[in-house]
Amino acid sequence: MKPATAKRNEKIWATISDIPEGCVASYGQIAEIAGIRRGARQVGYALRHLARGSKVPWYRVIQASGKIAFNAGSDAFNEQSKRLLSEGVAIRNGRIDMKKYRWQPDLDELLWKPSAAWDDDQ
DNA sequence: CATATGACGACAA
């Protein structure tokens, strides 16, 4: 069987993949939906380990404060802001309006992919 | 086993 870490990362990536275009989610939010309470740092770790060329929309994950996690000016920062802007997510003074763009999954969305919302494997 | 680290988060000055 797979190590727990692999399963955890898969769940995190699956959850992130559920973020609709034009929306963003915080690390903590992803962790919670993925069933990992207070696991914001684990989400960051999972993304760090993301394979290059993966289809996971990593750029839709930002800090709860609305800021991009990378250092302003870094390549990754520019890449992320560029992708977000192209999806219609406005960035004002380096910050994103969470109230407006935060992904708010409702029951229907969670039912669409139960495995990503609820802990199905005990 | 003890520390240090990190694409975080909440809170106090």
Next chain:
DNA sequence: ATTGTCGCCATAT
């Protein structure tokens, strides 16, 4: 609004 501290928790050494 900005900065510093502390809490979290899986990994790395």
